Amino acid sequence: MLQFITAILTSLSAGAIYALMSTALVLVWRSTRVINFAQAGQAVLTTYIGYEVTVRTGSYWYGLIAAIITGALIGATIDRFFMRPIFKRIKSGPIVMIAPVVATLGLLGIIQAIIGFIWGLSYQTLAAPVSTDGYKISGTVIAFSPFNLMVLLSVTITMVLLTVLFQKTNIGLALRASAYSPEIAKLSGIKVDAVRTLGWAIAGAAGGLAGMLYIPNSYLYPNGMDVLLVFGFISAVIGGLDSLFGAVAGAMILGFAINFVATYISYKLVFPTAFVILILVLLVKPGGLFSSSKGRKD
Amino acid sequence: MSLVVENLTIDHGAIRAIDNVSFTVPTGQLAAVIGANGAGKTTLLRTLSGLKESKSGSATWNGKSILGARPEDLARSGIMHVSDGKSVIAELTVKENLALAGLWRKDKKDVAAVTSEVVDLFPVLGQRMSQASGSLSGGERQMLAIGRTLIARPKLLLLDEPSLGLAPLIIEQIFQTIKSLVAKMNLTVVLVEQNAMGALKIADEGIVLNLGSVVAVDSAQTLLNDPAVRAAYLGF
Amino acid sequence: MHKISANRKRLFTFILLGWVLLLIGDRIGELRQYQGAFVAMYALAIASIILLTGYSGQLSLGHSALMAVGAYAGALSINNLKLNPVIALIVAALVAGIFGLILGIAAARLSGPYLAGTTLALAISLPTIANQFTILGGEQGILFDIGAPPARFGEGFSQYKWFFWISSLAALIMIWMISNLLHSKFGRVFRALRDNQTAAQLAGINIGRQKAVAFGLSAGVAGLAGGLLVMLISGVSPSAFPLSLSFSLLTGAVVTGVYDLKGVMLGGLVLVAIPEIADSIGSRVGGSDGFTMALPGFLVSALLILAVLFLPNGPGKLLKKKM
16 A cells, blocks of 8 residues: 555656656647657756756856746857747758757757766766655655655646646747747737747756756766656647647656556566557557547658 | 839749849839739748848838848837738737737737737737637637737738638638728738639729739729639639 | 660679779778777768758758667577578668658658657667666677677778778768669659658659658668678777767768769868867867866767858859859
């Protein structure tokens, strides 16, 4: 029973972090029609910045704020000064199909190399602001700590804020309109390019938060969030790639699947499980579990 | 004070879609651009609203060049385009669709005022404010698309095939609404239509395009009575 | 008539190339032989990317994983089944090919971001999976010993020269086969797929099957390259197939022109040269360990971006335009 409850709790807190990554991917996908593979690099770079601030000020919270802000700035900068020129430059020829994806990959490599230049390739540890020791329930220590609880709460709050932003504000309306139909949005007088950059900024901030919440339970190194990128991508695909609700729901499904397999069968099966889920969703319902539309072709 | 298009040439890939086209629409007038499928009508409108680049020539609105400007800037300066195919965002509600063209406007009081004017004009929209626009009928979507542009208090309205795919009764209603808007909202309208008869009936002026070139410009009345135009475009 | 002579011309070109390589192999030192073997291996791996991306329009970021599949299959068949090393290399290609075909059936229904993401997921997770299974030797990996060169080649015939021979010959034969394939009806079908799926479908081409076949073929080629790679480093372990290997291959393909098989040797050279260049820059600048270790990745990625921006159709097209 205790094991079952622990599995639920760890699933939730793992799923919460996947949800941040999948949300970041979906935000960029909706506005730009690109899977931003550089997201793993952006997130880990902002986490390094958060780590640096944490070390210098002695406060995780300053680090967290720094990571979120620089995450947003880096995201906006990449869209404005990297992606936009690429789209402008490459308009025709067979390379169009692969150029944006290849560009985000190249960017991922560049960011990870720059991290290596500045901080080296060795593993760093980022101390959590609250205890990472599991709670004790009737004498048994479970695999769910105050920090996991903090992760769960922070992500819940973030998701509520994002929902309010998207559903209740003018900016949110502009973001949604630009995602669904850039042309109609433009013809209505909305500066779609600026709105798109804002989408990248929000995605970057979500990545920064994801890093600061994930790394204390892991290690900080240039490739430290590659795996999270994969889980975020799988979550986004489960959710249909276009839907923010789907991204969160997909992350929870993946979180539960992975953690229950790890708890009850073997941790060795974590990756195979994730991969099988991805392939199954793509084969059975390529449009995602939460979309009514048929499979999407591009 | 007018829309002046001079020697406008537009390429669509390797094909010349619009070839050396000139015409003038004085403010407060409704001009109908008619012609068969593939005459270049849609391309012309998309260029005037900034969605497409031109090859050569000029187009000015009240003396200011509009070619090469971005569609969002043109929209903000009062040139609104309703693209073909019921241009509403299906995933958003009716209310949200209407709100889009008022998001950037500073005068929120006027946005509220013009929104209620639009609802008066199209009462059916008022009844469906919180429905997803995807659930509207074709005619309702067209009303919503036109209604949205009005929220921005446009000066020049570019309408692309508002009658497309609608039932005859609805077409009649839409055309009458467009006609009434010109006076009510102080508009200048360029109406691109395949339904030449309906368009010329409400228009002041008619421009006939064929394979990218202007073949006739005259008052709508004259065109309606012109035997050649009747034979080619009106079908009798 | 014309077709036959074109095929013959290609065969002669490859035989000539092989002979030139043989002569070169005799005249260079051991280090160059070793590097030459790497160039051939990379060229083969890049050819597998070009076969997939350039000729059937599918983008894979998972070819490092497919190489790993081939490499493990080859190693297991040498160590556990005691197969002849040459046969082990063929097994490597076959197993990776079958794996790729299965993956390709799933991939055929995907395109663009889905395929890229799925193959990326594979590239990131496969090394981790390999780590956890004892039969695959965990983090240390397992031995891949191709054995000493046959005695009849004489005493002076070094192990490195042996590597060079096997690697070059395997790459040469395989690339010749791919080249023939692309000039056959198969190749035309692939190009039709890449250029216009709708038209291809209307022409009665079974898109799904062709894409899966292309993926399987490409995976087989990648598997053979994986086998060669671990032959050169004498062992197979998860760390031999990092995600960055996939990126390098993509860079090699883009640099030489994704739509042109002719440049693969150049691509292989670039991939072998980059770590060397990085090394010499590193020692000249005297940067930190992090700098030296991260520099190759930086150069590969920068080259990838620059190539996409400035040579989107490969250097060949650019030269032709200039002339």
